Amino acid sequence: MNDPRPMPPTPDFDAVIVGAGFGGLYMLHRVREAGFRARVFEAGDGVGGTWYWNRYPGARCDIESVDYSYSFSPELEQEWQWTERYPRQPEILAYLNHVADRFDLRRDIRLETRVTAAQFDEAAGLWRVETDRGERCTARYCVMATGCLSVPKAPELPGIERFAGATYLTAAWPRDGVDLTGQRVGVIGTGSTAIQVIPQVARQAAHLTVFQRTANFSVPARNGPLPEGEQQRIKAGYRERRALSRQSLFGIPVALPDTPRRTRDIPPAELNQTLEALWAQGGAMSLLAATPDVLMDPDANTRVAEFVRGKIRATVKDPRLAELLCPSTHPLGTKRLCLDSEYYETFNRDNVTLVDLRATPIQTLTEHGLRTTAAEYPLDALIFATGFDAMTGALLAIDIRGRGGRSLGEAWADGPHTYLGLASAGFPNLFLITGPQSPSVFTNMVMSIEQHVDWIADCLDYLRAHSIARIEAAAPAQADWEAHVAAVADATLMPQADSWYVGANVPGKPRVFMAYLGGLGPYRQRCDQVAAQGYAGFELSPAPTTV
Ligand code: NA7
Numbered sequence: 001m002n003d004p005r006p007m008p009p010t011p012d013f014d015a016v017i018v019g020a021g022f023g024g025l026y027m028l029h030r031v032r033e034a035g036f037r038a039r040v041f042e043a044g045d046g047v048g049g050t051w052y053w054n055r056y057p058g059a060r061c062d063i064e065s066v067d068y069s070y071s072f073s074p075e076l077e078q079e080w081q082w083t084e085r086y087p088r089q090p091e092i093l094a095y096l097n098h099v100a101d102r103f104d105l106r107r108d109i110r111l112e113t114r115v116t117a118a119q120f121d122e123a124a125g126l127w128r129v130e131t132d133r134g135e136r137c138t139a140r141y142c143v144m145a146t147g148c149l150s151v152p153k154a155p156e157l158p159g160i161e162r163f164a165g166a167t168y169l170t171a172a173w174p175r176d177g178v179d180l181t182g183q184r185v186g187v188i189g190t191g192s193t194a195i196q197v198i199p200q201v202a203r204q205a206a207h208l209t210v211f212q213r214t215a216n217f218s219v220p221a222r223n224g225p226l227p228e229g230e231q232q233r234i235k236a237g238y239r240e241r242r243a244l245s246r247q248s249l250f251g252i253p254v255a256l257p258d259t260p261r262r263t264r265d266i267p268p269a270e271l272n273q274t275l276e277a278l279w280a281q282g283g284a285m286s287l288l289a290a291t292p293d294v295l296m297d298p299d300a301n302t303r304v305a306e307f308v309r310g311k312i313r314a315t316v317k318d319p320r321l322a323e324l325l326c327p328s329t330h331p332l333g334t335k336r337l338c339l340d341s342e343y344y345e346t347f348n349r350d351n352v353t354l355v356d357l358r359a360t361p362i363q364t365l366t367e368h369g370l371r372t373t374a375a376e377y378p379l380d381a382l383i384f385a386t387g388f389d390a391m392t393g394a395l396l397a398i399d400i401r402g403r404g405g406r407s408l409g410e411a412w413a414d415g416p417h418t419y420l421g422l423a424s425a426g427f428p429n430l431f432l433i434t435g436p437q438s439p440s441v442f443t444n445m446v447m448s449i450e451q452h453v454d455w456i457a458d459c460l461d462y463l464r465a466h467s468i469a470r471i472e473a474a475a476p477a478q479a480d481w482e483a484h485v486a487a488v489a490d491a492t493l494m495p496q497a498d499s500w501y502v503g504a505n506v507p508g509k510p511r512v513f514m515a516y517l518g519g520l521g522p523y524r525q526r527c528d529q530v531a532a533q534g535y536a537g538f539e540l541s542p543a544p545t546t547v
Contacts, residue, residue, distance in 0.1 A: 011126045011138035013039045015460070018115045018398070021049015023145035023433040023449045025096060026070060029103045030457035039139070040105075041131055043114040047100045049147050051092040054193075056170040056385075057177075057200035059089035062192065062284055062339035063444045065226065066234045067252050069095065071242040072450060076102065078235055086223045086339070110135075117399040118142050120428060125469050127429065143456060144395055145433045148441050151393030153506060155188070155384040159364035166381040170197060171388070180204045183380040186370055190216055194385035195338045199346045201383065206351065209377050211370070213357040214498075215327040217308050218338035222282025247521035251439075251447030254289040256521065263291050263300030275307045284337040285444075295333050295492045295517075305332040315344040324356050334497035336441075353377075390500040391436045391514040392416050402427035403472075415503075415512030419473035419481050419537055420527055422452060428472040428541075431456045436514040437485045441501070443520045451520065455527050459535065470541035477537025489513035 015031050017024045020042035031038045044052045061068045065082035080095060087095075100106050110131075117130040127142040152171040160167070168178060170193045185205040187194055190212045202208045234241065244253040263271065278287050293300045309326045316322035325344060346352055360374035369378040392412065400408040403426050411417060411426055418424050421438025423431060433452045434440035440448050463471060489495055495502060495513050503509035516523055530536050 009124050009126070011124075011140050013037050013137060013139040015039075015141040015143055016041065016115075016118075016127065016129050016137065016139035017143045017145055018118075019049055019145035019147060019150075019394075020044070020047040020100075020109050020111075021051070021145065021147055021150075022070075022096070022446055023147070023453065024049070024109075024143075025099055025103075025105055026072065026450060026453045027143055027145055027433065027456065028105050028108055029072075030453055031460065032108070034457060034461055036460060038108055039137065040109040040145075041113045041115045041129075042109055042111050045112045046093075046097070047105075047109065047111075048093045048096045049145075050150060051089055051096060053150070053171050053173075055089055055173040055175060055177075056168075056193065056197050056383075057204075058196035058198075058341075059170075059173075059193075060196055060221075060223070060341075061087050061092060062221070063252065063446075064283070065091070066231070066241075067245060067444055068092070068446050070099065070446060070450065071238075071245075072454075074238070077238050082226050082231065084223055085226050086221050115398055117401075118430075119399075119401040119405070120403060120430070122403055125429075141429045141431065141460060143431045143433065144398075144435070146394035146398075148391050148394075148434055148445070149388040151389040151397055153387045153389055155386050156507070157188070157362060157365055159366060162367050163365040163369075163379075163382065164367045165369075165379050168381065168383045170194075170383065170385045178381075180381060182206045184369075184378055185209070186211060186377060186379045186382045187385055188382065189385035189387065190214065191385060191387055192216075192336055192338045193387070195340045195343045197383060197385055198352075199340070199342045202346045202349055202352050207353070208351060209353045209355060209370075209379065210347075211355050211357055211362070212324070214329055214335070215325050216335055216338050217305065217327050217332045218340040218343050219284045219287055219308070220279065220282045221339045221341050222280075223341055245444065245447055246451070246524060248289075249292070249519035249521065250285045250289055250442065251444030251520045252285050252289070254286060256519070260292045263293050263297065263303060268303075271303060272307065275304065279307075279311060282339075284339045288333055288337060295331075295494060298331065298493065301331040301333070301493055308332060312344055315348075317348050321347050321354055324354055330497035330499070331493045334494050334501075335499045336501075387500055387505050389506050389509070390503070391441070392503075392509075393506075395432070395435070400427065400430070402430065413510075415510040416514060417478060417482060419478040420523075420530065421516060422455065422527070423471070423473040423538070425473045425475045425478045428470045431459075437482065437516055439516050439518070439520045439523050442515045442517060448520060451524050451527070455531065458531060462531070462535070463540075466540075467543045468540045469543040470539075471535065472539045472541075474537055474539050481537075484518075485516050486513065488517045489515075492517055 014036035015038040017027050017040045065087040114132040119128045126138045184207045186209045188211045241253045294304050313322045360372040363371045416436035418437045421435040498504035
């Protein structure tokens with residue numbers, strides 16, 4: 001501990017929390033339970049975060065509902081009934097609204113209020129927060145629950161202003177839905193979002209044209225109703241299931257293998273049998289978890305990728321189309337492995353066309369459609385499923401200023417710099433929920449969110465109990481952590497793809513692998529160890545003792 005400072009003045013709140021999605025809601029609950037005064041600011045006019053904004057047709061989580069849910073309250077776990085194996089957006093949103101009511105969270109949430117700036121006042125030792133409503137308040141701690149995929153990437157297409165048809169961004173879908181019946185619709189993008197939207201739109205539109213720049217790997221969800229008996233069985237064993245998930249690689253109930261077998265050592269027939277079983281069972285993360293070296297060993301990756309390509313070829317009747325849909329630009333899993341319901345089958349429909357933008361790039365949007373180097377496609381409506389400024393976008397959209405008035409944008413000019421993805425040197429008393437360089441998007445987000453919220457809430461308790469006014473990531477510990485994150489990523493195939501994990505989808509964004517790939521279980525142990533050692537790697541500044 002060092003640098004005693006004058007007793008800080010009393011702020012308006014102990015904690016300001018930005019965002020009312022899974023992270024912000026649970027953070028509010030935890031700090032309030034601990035007796036802190038907190039205020040949540042949320043830009044939307046309802047709670048839900050990602051699940052408030054992403055209302056596009058087919059929007060669904062790619063983690064099973066019984067796992068993509070809070071584990072902190074056994075009563076909540078037991079009382080909530082999921083209807084499907086993979087939950088649809090309206091069901092998750094209803095769940096989060098239920099949570100907000102059940103834990104009486106709404107009274108401390110300001111909706112339709114976007115935080116625009118947060119500045120650390122060094123003399124007072126508190127954060128000064130401003131909103132787009134002109135509100136100003138102070139808080140000892142600022143917690144960013146702003147989400148990893150919450151800032152949509154602007155569609156950067158020439159001629160967009162000339163297009164006379166309707167345009168829709170999947171991440172800002174009209175609340176009342178859109179009737180595309182009888183229309184000629186285009187979808188730009190073939191990432192996770194587009195792969196969910198395309199089969200739905202194909203069923204409605206007169207004609208659907210899919211504009212594909214990069215083919216992606218997708219695994220069938222095998223979604224369906226969650227039978228009551230199965231749900232009861234899972235609920236009866238929830239504690240064990242959650243314990244397993246907490247220690248797992250991806251935050252799902254799959255145990256880490258004791259002695260993982262290298263995929264290359266598995267006889268082809270046996271590997272094929274395993275992959276067939278996983279394919280029949282459905283689920284993207286279980287496919288990755290079952291072959292742990294698939295993201296490390298090019299040979300293992302090729303074997304699994306070739307299996308998936310075989311499935312695409314077997315599903316899509318037109319061999320030319322099948323080849324276009326077979327990913328060839330990146331190893332399997334190095335762009336997010338998608339989960340689908342009849343994605344590849346959709347290309348067997350007569351009213352669906354696939355346009356290969358690599359062979360025939362977009363030239364411009366015109367008044368009545370989209371022109372590539374090969375043809376003009378007439379369109380009544382165009383859907384952008386073009387992705388997000390991931391991991392750092394929402395944090396950098398706020399004018400966050402730490403010690404010396406230095407902005408987060410300046411500090412992160414060459415990529416994010418964090419200690420454990422929880423805090424950043426130069427920004428005292430600022431916490432990031434599932435910040436860059438934590439496992440976050442590489443796991444079941446709810447498990448990762450709970451782990452971070454619990455860690456932060458315990459930390460605030462500790463600071464209060466030990467009369468510590470300030471906590472800040474120490475630069476050397478941060479540098480060590482970043483080196484570790486990079487070393488783990490470099491030992492995998494992940495940095496090879498031009499993915500949003502490395503910021504490649506946003507022009508000008510520094511290319512840095514932004515998630516920690518060491519697995520949620522090992523990461524949790526590391527965070528717990530840091531806390532047990534009195535927050536090793538953080539600088540703690542005590543409040544002066546009063547006489
Ligand atoms: P993604 O995975 O970033 O996908 C965006 C898609 O849009 C992808 O296929 C892009 O092609 C394509 N894209 C983006 N800009 C363009 C332009 N200008 N022209 C043509 N195609 C373009 O975002 P999603 O929303 O699908 O998924 C994000 C995550 O949300 C997902 O992984 C889940 O975790 C939830 P590209 O690959 O860049 O060639």
